[in-house]
Amino acid sequence: MLIHALTIFVSAFLLFLVQPVIAKQILPWFGGSAAVWTTCLVFFQCALLAGYFYSDWTAKKLNPKQQAILHIVLVAVALALLPIIPDAAWKPSGEESPSLRILLLLTATIGLPYFLLSTTSPLVQLWFAREFQGASPYRLFALSNLASMLALVGYPFFIEPAIGTQQQAQAWSIGFVVFALLIAASAWRGLKAPAQYILPAGWGADTAHAPPPTARQKLAWITFAALGSMLLLAVSNHLTQNISSIPLLWVVPLALYLITFILCFENKDPAHPWYQRTFFLPMLGVFLVGMVWLIADKTLHFELYWQIGVFCVGLFIACMFCHGELADRKPAPAHLTTFYLMVAIGGALGSLLVGIAAPLLLPAYFELEISLVLLAALGTWVVWKRYHWGLAAAAGAVSLGVAGAAGFAIQQFHEDVIVMTRSFYGTLRVKEYKPPAVEFKRRSLVHGAILHGDQYVDPPYSRSATTYYKPKSGVGRMLLLKEKLQPGKPRKVGVIGLGTGTLAAYGNKGDVFRFYDINPEVVTIAKRDFTYLKDSEATIETPLGDARLSLEREAPQGFDLLAIDAFSSDSIPVHLITLEALQAYDRHMKPDGVIAFHVSNRFLDLKPVVQMLADKVGLHAAWVRESYDDGSTASDWVLLTREKSLLFKAEILDATYIIPPQPGWRLWTDDFNNLVQVLR
DSSP: OHHHHHHHHHHHHHHHHHHHHHHHHHGGGGTTOHHHHHHHHHHHHHHHHHHHHHHHHHHHHSOHHHHHHHHHHHHHHHHHTOSOOOOGGGOOOSSSOHHHHHHHHHHHHHHHHHHHHHHHHHHHHHHHHHHSTTOOTHHHHHHHHHHHHHHHHHIIIIITTTSOHHHHHHHHHHHHHHHHHHHHHHHHHHHTSOSSOOOOTTSSOSSSOOOOOOHHHHHHHHHHHHHHHHHHHHHHHIIIIIIOOOTTTTHHHHHHHHHHHHHHHOOSSTTSOSOOHHHHHHHHHHHHHHHHHHHHOGGGTTOHHHHHHHHHHHHHHHHHHHHHHHHHTOOOGGGHHHHHHHHHHHHHHHHHIIIIIHHHHOSSSTHHHHHHHHHHHHHHHHHHHHSOHHHHHHHHHHHHHHHHHHHHHHHHHTTTEEEEEEETTEEEEEEEEOTTTSSSOEEEEEETTEEEEEEESSTTGGGSOOGGGSTTSHHHHHHHHHHHHSTTOOOEEEEEOOTTOGGGGGOOTTOEEEEEBSOHHHHHHHHHTOOHHHHOSSEEEOOBSOHHHHHHHSOOOOEEEEEEOOOSSSSOOGGGSSHHHHHHHHHTEEEEEEEEEEOOOSSBOOHHHHHHHHHHHTOEEEEEEEOOTTSOOOEEEEEEESOHHHHTSHHHHTTEEOOOOOTTOOOOOSSOOOTGGGBO
């Protein structure tokens, strides 16, 4: 029994550990977008489905010896593909579909090792059931999810801060060798076990000749698994995109999702499971109402603790319902692999609907509202099947209320919105505010919960720099200082992150302002719905693609100033704030050029990171903070330059603050960064 438990634990730990390890390696290639992680989850779910299909097929079509030989041969082939380091040839050029390229990259890099790890839980449970006649194998599924959760929580807090990305990949590869030895030993033991089963006590039969699952049973398994997966991704998107950009917040929903699997399948006493329908069904109704209310009520939209608390508890209740109903419907061990195959189909279907279909079909993150309506309908169906019509009618009334509130929430989301578009990189909204609600008519560009620019619509204010880019901001002060010191001399300015193009307001005739952005929708909106670019006297250039990759390919630009404006959310593109990135920027600067890092962020303190990078490269740094007592947008910029005298000009020195040193911090490189370290 120990070898089976150890094999499942190691495989599940590696299965979930490889996800952040590989995602972190490819994030810089695709702009550091949160959508990269969502696309990776789609791959992981689909690969898991392929693994479960393989397990089911080999269990039905091959005898134990054939199954063991085939599996050991595939593991040997996977060992030859190590280590799991993606080839640089997969770096995008900027024109191709990010989702498709990520899926192909993952298939080529970790496809076979991940596939084999995903087969382990159902296969080893099958071998366990043959060897230990009469024992239930489903507790091993709970152990598998426990190992997955430990990998999930352990990575950002213990592994990532300790070792670099390349070392992580190498350590994982060593772990896979250990797994290969364990799975070979488990397969060998399985050869000696009988091919038939004796059912565990309480299954209602004493032989392996339990009837095969019906089509209705399979559909139920798929439905419950799919809805749990949909809710996981939908709640994660809602909290991290629509509510707040708190770093690592995505870990919480995924951990809760795994905990419900552990609780629902860890049953020492089948007569007293953790999932009690009479408790969780009423609680599901309460939290369905609570979640949809929070979505619909604008006054509660940014009540952070309410949003996180209700949605996390609501997700736990919902997943206990979905996974508890799955556990209640699990078949005899003879049909174990079929059960897991249906569960995997449901999980993959849910992730595909949210990760792939929703961005193509929905203009915003409305999959949460849809998921809640489907959940209410499924809960009503269970009540109707299990209890009398009176309770079913009450559940139906809750479902109708949830559907109505969800529709109202979607309508509310469109308020003040004149343009809304969604792509791989998220949802963009252009909102327009008019008097008397505001003093002057203005437009804002919002990406999720983050403001990416604001402009007054009517002259003469339409050419005024606003938000983080005002004349008293760090970047504003430096641009005006450059103009003052070199009157009439054309400037070349680079900007990483277009937004509304606000910095173009500082452009004079003869200047060149070159805006880098990875999202073509941002370029379209900045040119069509805002006037900063078209009104600027400067020549405007907007190369498309990841800024760092573009700069690495380009000849030296000779920038007077390069603004790196990409760190206002939690999903910061770390590859833009590493030693190698700064060296790439420095190559494009004039001798007296200034690199301006925009580090305004509610949850991350990136100033010490920039200071350490500057010290390493030999640049002088100044933290310029702009703050207002009237509630106007404040900003933090760190200015780097080789011309130290620029930082001692009165225009800069007046707003300069000291960056507190952080002894013991490690320099950020392409191979190492520590997000936990910079949490406020």
